[in-house]
Amino acid sequence: MSSGYTPALMELIKKVEATRPARVEKARKGEHFPALTMEQRQEWLKKYHPDYKNDGRRQVIVGPNKGTVLPEEVASLLESKSRINPANFDLSRADYTTDLLVIGAGGAGTAAALAAQEAGLKVLISTKLRHGDSNTVMAEGGIQAADQEGDSPYFHYLDVIGGGHFSNQPELVAAMTNDAPLIIHWLESLGMMFDKMPDGRMKVRHGGGTSRKRMHSAGDMTGAEIMRVVRDEARNRTNDIKLLEFTPAVEILLDENGRAAGAVLYNLETKEYYIVRAKAVLIATGGFGRLHIQGFPTTNHYGATADGCVMAYRAGVRLQDMDSTQYHPTGAIFPEQNVGLLITEKVRGLGAQLLNTEGEQFCFPLEPRDVESACVIRECLEIGKGIVTPTGRFGVWLDSPMIDMLHGEGTVRKELPAKYIQFKRYDIDISKVPMLIYPTLHYQNGGIAINEWSETSVEGLFSAGEVAGGVHGRNRLMGNSLLDVLVFGRRAGIRAAEYAKGNNPSGKVTLSHVDNFNKEIDKAGIKDPGVGPILLPDYAPDHVRERQVG
Amino acid sequence: MAEDKKLKTLATGDKTIPPEGAKMIPIYIMGREYMVPETLTIMKAVEYAGYSYVRGCGCRGGICGACGTFYRFLGDYRLRSGLACQTVAEPNMVIMQLPFFPANRPGYDLENMQGNPHEELRRLYPEVFKCVGCGTCTRTCPMDIDVMDYIALMKRGDLRGAALKSFDCVMCGLCTSRCPAQISQYMAAMFVRRVFGKFILPKAEHLSKRVEEVKSGKYEKKLKELIGMKQEDVKKLYVEREREPDLAEAGKWMPKDTTNL
Known part of the structure; x- marks a missing residue:
């Protein structure tokens, strides 16, 4: 069996396995979890899609887009010196x-x-x-x-x-x-x-x-x-x-x-x-x-x-x-090595369903990307039925073993060779056990x-x-x-x-435009502006950063 | 109770979060020991140790070839290889990344190429024909490509076979760094794949026809109409558009309304 999952997660997978035969049976008959109505789509997006959330966004206060509401990370970068x-x-x-x-x-x-x-x-x-x-x-x-x-x-x-x-x-x-x-x-x-x-x-x-x-x-x-x-x-x-x-x-x-x-x-x-x-x-x-x-x-x-x-x-x-921002609904969150790895839309196209910690379906698996992402976020943040990984990330199951049951043994390996290998490397056979996913930042x-x-x-x-x-x-x-x-x-x-x-x-x-921009930042009273462009992300862990202070 | 179950925290970005109680293992980055949590990739383990990448890191998803890596285990004579973003760090790994390797790459003019491609390959990369068949390249390839085999196909003039066999190459250069015959396998393969794509694969005739139509300005008027249209009208056209069936045969299927083709 796939030892890549921890015993606690293997325990949760049993719930997915328990509901699987009935779900596959329904899928064979063409019965799907109902898709959201156009009104629900808008409601879900407004409430749960990161683009529509007001937390983490604010007006940028300098430059050509002054007054535009942007994500905090973008606003801060534009207000950098x-x-x-x-x-x-x-x-x-x-x-x-x-x-x-x-x-x-x-x-x-x-x-x-x-x-x-x-x-x-x-x-x-x-x-x-x-x-x-x-x-x-x-x-x-x-x-x-x-x-x-x-x-x-x-x-x-x-x-x-x-x-x-x-x-x-x-x-x-x-x-x-x-x-x-x-x-x-x-x-x-x-x-x-x-x-x-x-x-x-x-x-x-x-x-x-x-x-x-x-x-x-x-x-x-x-x-x-x-x-x-x-x-x-x-x-x-x-x-x-x-x-x-x-x-x-x-x-x-x-x-x-x-x-x-x-x-x-x-x-x-x-x-x-x-x-x-x-x-x-x-x-x-x-x-x-x-x-x-x-x-x-x-x-x-x-x-x-x-x-x-x-x-x-x-x-x-x-x-x-x-x-x-385009959030791709299915980015891997486990194992830690695969975090951010894109799980192609094809997986859901082949019939894999999204499931919560009880092994229950909570959305139609082929909504538009933004709507699908909102559904996953809702299930975790609002309903509270997400699965927590050992590293504190959370998400939902993507039940890939259904694919072989629906289309015949070996379909996962044939149709999704790269994904199969990328998980197999960590002792997770996605034709036998589901993947853990959460929306991931995909495109500007x-x-x-x-x-x-x-x-x-x-x-x-x-x-x-x-x-x-x-x-x-x-x-x-x-x-x-x-x-x-x-x-x-x-x-x-x-x-x-x-x-x-x-x-x-x-x-x-x-470079007078740069001088002027720096002055505008001072005038706007921005405290501790960062320095930009940042060029490379910083992934040093806290224990290292603490020691980097001389 | 339902309230308590809500998950409020979001794990951040790519920064590694070691699982609670994760076992710490020793790895040796260019010989120096660091303790890192088990289960990380080499790339994330190196970052966990406090390194900030400039070279040796690209897509972080196993396709760009920036992070080719050699390693040995303490006490084991065997030299191993992999991509740092795809290989899990294990105890007592002694790691050296190879972010750059000086490969041989003579320039060429594909558009005006004279003579037969096999002869051109011999002219550009004579070293290919000096392969000693040791197989080190194949054992080194992190993409599990049978490099020696495609080199053999090149020698025989089977450029089609060589192109197809080398297709998964991410051009990390590890094969080249180990070759006793000093062949730049991945550069020769790049040349062969382009020769195959340009001269051996049959051309798409429907594409050439469409290109003539586009160049004649055939679609500009239609597109201009769409640009000038009211949004409601465009929406209507969008909703009403006919969908080509999934199993329709390419080139045979035609929509009911052909006025906008």
């Missing part, structure tokens, strides 16, 4: 000069670099970790594009905007859905190994909220394959695309006319700062999962600390929908306000990918984030090339 004192910098010199500076080397940044290079620019990419360290590599499910005969960008548009509760910026949705087939074609020409039929036709599937089968994939590591391929291509163009790893940007430079003109970079290893002069700047730094909004674990990569939002904000760019819905050519309100400053907002509105469908990063990354590169060619930067650059 710069890492640098502008007075220490001689801005008349430059350590690097380039046409386009790309900040961030995930999917969006790399796509932009390639597009800009093709248009004749010299590109410098600065990135905090390695080339490709990003949420792009972690996207498993797929990438949407309307390329089959029975589909068109028109229907893709409807799916995206409906999934976003009609809160998306229509122009961005149109740009993304129109360009989608071009992106898939571009990836094919770069040699990406798409899942295809023997005649070359793309294999496509449905995703949550799609009206057509348009989810393209490369095994269950679509994002990793995309990143490998575009990164490899960038490495073939090192004459024009230079890369600085472990060197994040910490501030944007503006020229006298308020246009973006470069950035201050920071070498994480030598602790040196560098000045980069550029004709155009792209912020493609990714999302904010590592801020752990309201203490939630996250599926995001190590560097997802919203650096780009902080820099753009100080340069005067408005952010939108930063109070909207909002971000830097852009138009359909990835331009921000600051001339010469572009933004693309998860750091930018508006494309998905307040809820994103599966398969549109990989698409988003590539569409708006490439658009940024193309438009930046047009802009840079006509742009002769004036001589002087400035």
